[in-house]
Amino acid sequence: MTDIPERPATRDRERTRQAIITAAGQLLQTRGMRFSLADVATAAQVSKSGLLHHFPNRDALLVAVVDHAITTFRSEVMQHTDIAENRSGKLLRGYVRALCGGSQDAIQTFALFAYSAGIEEIADVAELVRADAEWWREALRKDGLPPARSHAIRFAAEGVAGALATGTIYITDDELAMTRTELLGLAES
16 A cells, blocks of 8 residues: 655635735845736745735735734734833833844834835835824824834834844844843933
8 A cells, every 4th residue: 555645734714815915025025026916826835826815916925024013013012011100111121122132023014114215105005004104103193102202212213123133143142132221211201
């Protein structure tokens, strides 16, 4: 009796959709906007027609990638926000913790935008990014620190995340720890 090779388990609809979004996000990080739907289908291990079943065109796929990135990033920041801290700057400290070495997912998700020059030319992506920027402005305004300090800390943490995401040797582990500690201190009221 010969062994019949097992066929890979078929994915359900949502897992397939998520595999496509993940593959497109990875290609976006490694190639920028220089990839095709066929490249995404190959990376996601689906047929191109299977991909098109979920996303009718490249723009629709990129909108889904950005929407997923925004949701993932917010979730990562929230996971690094200590709800027991009952003082101003709690959310901002979670933002710093997530981006300054606390969450590889947050760093990679944040970096997605650094590698995707031109993605905001897609109107729906631009609208998602605008709405997300406004969400963060409002959330950090409610966080209770002066806006100028909050913005400076936020953008410094994003700079650290950018350095970490590129794998640069520009920032050492000691410098990262020192910067993270300083930013967390500045995020106190």
